[in-house]
Every structure is written in C-alpha cells, then in structure tokens.
Amino acid sequence: MAQRLCHCEPQRSSPPTSFWLDQDQTSRRSNPGRGQNDGRRPLDILLLAVMLVLLALPLHAQASPIDSDGDGLSDEQETTLYRTATHNPDTDGDGYSDGQEIKNGFSPLLPGPQSKLSTSDTDRDGLSDGLEYKFKTDPTNPDTDGDGYSDGAEIHNGYDPTDKMDRDKKLPRQIEIDLKGQRMKKILGGVVLAEYKISTGKWKTPTPKGTFKVLNKTPRAWSKAYGLYMPWWMAFTAQGHGIHELPEWPNGYKEGTNHLGTPVSHGCVRLGIGPAKEMYDWAPIGTPVVVR
Numbered sequence: 001m002a003q004r005l006c007h008c009e010p011q012r013s014s015p016p017t018s019f020w021l022d023q024d025q026t027s028r029r030s031n032p033g034r035g036q037n038d039g040r041r042p043l044d045i046l047l048l049a050v051m052l053v054l055l056a057l058p059l060h061a062q063a064s065p066i067d068s069d070g071d072g073l074s075d076e077q078e079t080t081l082y083r084t085a086t087h088n089p090d091t092d093g094d095g096y097s098d099g100q101e102i103k104n105g106f107s108p109l110l111p112g113p114q115s116k117l118s119t120s121d122t123d124r125d126g127l128s129d130g131l132e133y134k135f136k137t138d139p140t141n142p143d144t145d146g147d148g149y150s151d152g153a154e155i156h157n158g159y160d161p162t163d164k165m166d167r168d169k170k171l172p173r174q175i176e177i178d179l180k181g182q183r184m185k186k187i188l189g190g191v192v193l194a195e196y197k198i199s200t201g202k203w204k205t206p207t208p209k210g211t212f213k214v215l216n217k218t219p220r221a222w223s224k225a226y227g228l229y230m231p232w233w234m235a236f237t238a239q240g241h242g243i244h245e246l247p248e249w250p251n252g253y254k255e256g257t258n259h260l261g262t263p264v265s266h267g268c269v270r271l272g273i274g275p276a277k278e279m280y281d282w283a284p285i286g287t288p289v290v291v292r
C-alpha cells in the first residue's frame, strides 16, 4: 500500500491520513487517467453517497405542497377548495395574487376592491364565496351536489349542500353567546353564518354560563317583573333567562341600540332590531344555546 501511494503521489512523502480526501483529489489532478483504479475510490463514493442521503433527508422532511404558480396556495387547495387556476397566480386578473386575496379576505374569483369574501357571490346562488369555502362547496357552481337545490337554498334551510342524499338530514344549529365579547354567533354545521352585537346581564344580574337549549318561543313576551315587552322571545333557562329584541316600554319607548355591546340587562340576552327576528325564525325549540 505504501509503495502504491508513493507511486501515485510522488510529490508527497508522508501524507496525513486525516486528509485522505484532499490527497485523493490531488492524486486525480496529477494522474487524471488513474482515478478509476485508485483503491480509495469506493470509500470516496460511499462517503459521497452518505452525504447526499444526509442532505436529502431534511429536504424531504421539509417538502411543501406543490404551488405551481407560486401564489401562496397549493395546487391541491386551488383545485379542490378555492377553485382558482393552478397555473395563473392571479385568477381574476385584478393585480392581486390568489394567495394575497384569500389572506386579506377578498375573493380571488371576482376582480375589484369591492369583492370581499363575505359579500362576493361568484355563482349567484345566494351563498357568499367566503361561506362556500367554509362549507367546502364550489363557488363557481350554484348546485354543488347536483340535487336540484342551490347551495344558498340548502344552507338557508339547514341542509348539507355537499350531500346529494340529505333530504332528511339537516346540519346541526347552535347559538353561541360570548359574554366577554358581547357577541352572539349563529352557527350551522360548525360554520359561523352571522355574528351580532348583544347586551347581556350586568354584574349584579349576570347571564348564567353553560350549555342550555331554546325551551319555548313567543313573538312578543310581557315581563311582569319589569313591566315591559320583549319582542322575539326565546327562553333558555327555567329561571327565566331568554334571548329577545331590545325591550319596549308600554308607552312605546324602546331601549336604545347604544346598549348593544355593553352588559346592562337583568340577565337576558338582548339583540338589535333585525337580528332578533332573524334568530327567532332560524332557531327551533331545542336549539343548543352555549353561553361562555
């Protein structure tokens, strides 16, 4: 071995073994025709292979989904959810990329600064592009499951717009009340359809926390205790806590909307004119009411 080393690299007398790779490269430079027959070549290749594997491992671990047009949305998201072009970063051609629009709450399917996800309805089926994404329906097809009922009509009536065989199956409804935020959420199938400002109980007469349900309903309840009307009444505790529109005094005076957002009630949950009737019409007796 020593003899052979001497033959290959006559300029080096006693090369340090720790630098054998450099030595090998030097050897190949000085003897270009002899590389294939070098006894250290297999070791060289083996080390190179190990290094390549080590380099490839983290790359593989960090592999991200394919985003062909580099707009921040993966091809899969664009195809199955957003229904945007996988090879055009700006599907609606308004100068903002699909990814930018989704991130900032705008529809990537309709151009213009007014095309917010919450109000844009590309396929005009009565369901906004934003809600179509949440319900995983196709915002470019008014009847995603092809059952003859539009996505908008199905959601309005509580059906699943992605299930063709859902004639007898409705999506679950829930009312959520956030005491700290003074907000009410209208939830269908886990998706927030709307959110309203409310006024709950003041600190002396707090609205109880917990999971309840709508116990009874009446369009215009009368409170004997306080001598006022409570339009669109929905009781949710046996102790008399309910959801209703801003109360009305017998002389016609109505509590101001400026109370919404501030806890001033006797424990009930007050809603503004409009949302109160909407929730009354939407929530049947038995609808869960979660107060947090």
Ligand SMILES: [Ca+2]
Residues within 6 Å of the ligand: 067, 068, 069, 070, 071, 072, 073, 074, 075, 078, 086
């Ligand atoms: Ca993309």
Ligand SMILES: [Ca+2]
Residues within 6 Å of the ligand: 090, 091, 092, 093, 094, 095, 096, 097, 098, 101, 108
């Ligand atoms: Ca765009």
Ligand SMILES: [Ca+2]
Residues within 6 Å of the ligand: 121, 122, 123, 124, 125, 126, 127, 128, 129, 132, 139
């Ligand atoms: Ca729509």
Ligand SMILES: [Ca+2]
Residues within 6 Å of the ligand: 143, 144, 145, 146, 147, 148, 149, 150, 151, 154, 161
């Ligand atoms: Ca349908």
